[in-house]
Amino acid sequence: MEHEVESLKVELNEKEKLLQEANIQNLTLESRVRELEETITSVNCDINLLQSENIQLRSDGEQNLKLLQENTMQKLILEELFKGLGDSLATVKGNFEMLLLENKQLQLERERVIAEFEKLHQTLTTSNDSLGALNFEFSFSELEQATENFSDLRKIGEGGFGCVYKGFLRNTMVAIKKLHPHSLQDRSQFEQEIVILSKLRHPNLVTLIGACSEASALVYEYLPNGNLEDRLMCTGDTSPLTWQVRTRIIGELCSVLIYLHSTKPYPVLHGDIKPDNILLDANLVSKLSDFGISCILNNSSSNNTFLHHTKNPRGTYQYMDPELFTTGTLTTKSDVYSFGIIVLRLLTRKPPMNIRNVVENALENNQLHLIMDTSAGDWPFVQAKQLAELGLRCTDLPRRHRPDLESQWEVVEPLMKAASLPVPSYFICPIRQEVMRDPHIAADGYSYEAEAIKGWFQNGYNTSPVTNLVLPHLEIFPNHTLHTAIQKWLQQSSLLN
Template sequence: MPTMPSHALALVLLLLAASKAASQGVCIDPRPSSAAAPAPPTSNTTNSSAFRTNVLTLLNALPQAVAPTGFASLSLGTGRDRAFVRGLCRGDTTPSQCLADMQASVIDLRGRCASNRSAAAYYDKAYITFADTNDTINLYYEKRSLNALYDVLTVSDPESFDRTYNVLMKRLVARAASEGGNTSAMFATGEAVYAPSDPKGTMYGLVQCMRDLSASQCDWCLQSLVPVLPTCCYGYQGGVARNFNCLLRIQIYTFYDLALDAPPPAAPTPGSPDETRRNTRLQHVILAVAISVGTLFVLVVVLACVRRQRKRIKADKEQQDNAGEGLNYISLQVLRVATSNFSINNKLGEGGFGEVFKGEMQDGMKIAVKRLSKDSVQGFGELKNELVLANKLKHKNLVQLLGVCLQEKLLVYEYMPNGSLDTIIFNSEKAHQLDWMKRSMIISGIARGLLYLHQESRLKVIHRDLKPSNVLLDLDMNPKISDFGLSRAFGGDQSMDVTKRAVGTLGYMAPEYAYHGQVSTKSDMYSFGVVVVEIVTGRRNNASLDDDTASRSLLSQVWEAWSAGSMEEVVDPSLGRGYPKNDVLKCVQIGLLCLQEDPSARPAAWEVVLMLDSPSMSMTMRTPTRPAFCFTQPGVSNPTLSYQSSRPRGAITSQQLPTPVSGNDVTISDVEPR
């Protein structure tokens, strides 16, 4: 029986059982053996409970992170307890199948390799690794995690099989690692015939790399695996070779979707000199005809594309016009009765779009009716956008749309008896209604609402105007995000867009959005960070813009207090001294992380929810740097924007801002096509 190379003897091989397919894993001993390359300097020889806890936490979050794209790389912790976890689904799996495979794999792996600092687990269509370093592209990890399996049956022509295998692997490796190809997938399949007269004379191959590798690293990793099967398993019908960063598989039967295969290159047919000359003349004739036909074909294609684009625009318009389908339509007469004919006594508030009235239906249910003002110049586009999104978004931390009346452009929402968050936290007479437990619950609820908008809903939605006045509170002080008039929905894998002009409220807009119109989920996370600071302090972030006597911005004061480890000077006085100081410091640290100048340094919504829900996370969270829009110069009443841009640095007044913003709590909107 063939044997594995000597360096593989140092591995601890586990035969794991997944729910649908056999799997195998390697728990890597960080101490190098005489046959292995030296261990990386960051690798530790003993495990710790903190490191293991970080690994388990990341494994729990891995399936949801991997499913949308098929790959995710997560990290958690600091110093020697920092853990790095990666998950990869085979390139031919659907998101739903990927999610199921990952969930089953995580359940199985949680009970394995508990005492190891590194591990690699292979399943049928899922692949998981964890380590105490992200520098795993080296001989140490590749050799100590090398693993090969092979079929017990042999082929009829081993030499032809071996030659064809090398040719096929060369082609697949080049495709998977080609910088001119689809390197984001780093996945390739293909087939080749090694025995034409044999019914089983076709081999099928698959190669795949972890997607955090570069093209050259993927090529190096796969090239190191190609010789493994011919060395250990010569003459057998197929097998699998895997290490820490890539894998390959060869079989004489299909095990993937053949539609993924690229057509094999056609072999040239030799001919005589006379045939060559005739073929040359024929090629000239064909070329002349092809140029004429090709020109006509291009014109036809261009006209077809223009026509298709016009149809698509028309279909999109009809889809938006029919966005209210499936809603509860309420007659104008019913709403007039419910609101006492829109009496001023029932008026709850007013914005750029129009007015909001309180009402009560015949069955006793209380409602809030948003009516578009006849004099509004910006509200119709917002109201239409809100109808499109609110009809599709359903979550306990979003205000629920109950119905619509098209006669006067009215939207009917559930009534929030405690009003908006700003009417309580910024009111010294009402602020005592929110003790620290309620404030912590509100912060967590807003984060969960953003998580739904950014990741869990059918659409990826960027709110673009998150602030306390757009957070409503129900009878039990549960928060619900409202007002989707300025929101923007992304489709597919889109994660960022650039708007011609930014819209929103000064004090809550991220610097990259205010200056350059770059809107993304991280723009909402910046706004969330401001809201967290305001909930803790009971003060408006933009209050200093209206107060000429203010010498320091709210963000500056909170940053300095957190850096000093004491929040007593900035915490809302209505909380008294009975609040849990560690919880307050933790929430402020999360808020400051969301206020980082670099969007990539801000945590995503799912990370914030994880940090808020994990009591032990405060010891492993990243340390924030000074937040954006933070100034400490005495006597400055307008902030110096710290975001690096093409404009010179300096104090900028609201009249000098390059985008329309509002210095108070009223949203300024710039209507543009969505």
């Protein structure tokens, strides 16, 4: 019994210990629960705070996004405004530059008008002096008598300037150009022609004999073979001009233009060079005429060249410098262009329109012989090629690429002299254009100076210098018969050294 009581006591003590431990653990757990509750409360506070901050941030973000959108919109609006402002500034700048250009043009025009006025005043003064310097001042009655009262039967030419009559005046056959009455432009041309022709002298300039102020008429030497255009086209069944005459005319025209372009202090520009204004005397010597629209060139300070400004180009379109229509200026190179067209026409007898392209294509395709005017006779091919190249150089575009005619004289003069030699044509070497000393026959049947034809072959040619056709062989043989004839002619002409 006692033993059981003891056991129960021991067990009770153990239970109490366990209960104490359980209480201690319970207190510890309660403490931890309180700590957790405090932590949860703190976390909840933090969460609430974060939620509040998040709400605030979201609100701020939405506001910032709205501000960003507004700023972007304002930026786009400002960009459009700046773009429009830039366009407006560009327009204003363009208008300003245009106004500056117009102002500059007006100043140049003003200076030109003043210069023209002074020049016209000087021309009027000089023309009065020039009338006194002419050989004769004819009366109107004298001209009426010389032309049978300006009869149509005496009329030998007519144009926009007026009419030309053939007359017999003071025992001399003359040509009388009567300008349209009451025309200021024709009166200006009348005075201009007097001023220029009364001061210039050249074998290939038409001679101004006198004038009649009352009739606005000019009296020239009479040239019986008409103008180059009519003779080139064989108007009135006239005989064709030979290649020798055409070559000489090219040389004469080149010579007179060099003279006009080198006058001092200022060059003279003809301005209307065409075959109609080139007259031929009894020996087919050419004389340049019609100086009505000629002018004395002024110096351009910009590039130290001589030029003339015009807003109303006058002349014959096919012979006019193409740059005149784009620049409104004339220079001596404008006359050079007209000269080049005439050279090509004398070579081919083709119309002036597009003649440069025709000749250029023929040269490039080695077909020059196909377009040369056969009515002129047998053109020496070498000489014809030189003339074709001369014409192309003189009609080159732009005008700054054209040569001065003075620099071309070394090409023209030998051709002119060769064409004018009073020797049988078969004595002349077709290549050198000189009397042969050692003639040799080639496969084309023509005779050449031995060194000249050998040089031709050595330069790679296998064609005839005369016909431009391919030769069957390149062998040459001495022409003893021709050599004897040339030696005899040289002795008779006292030309043998």
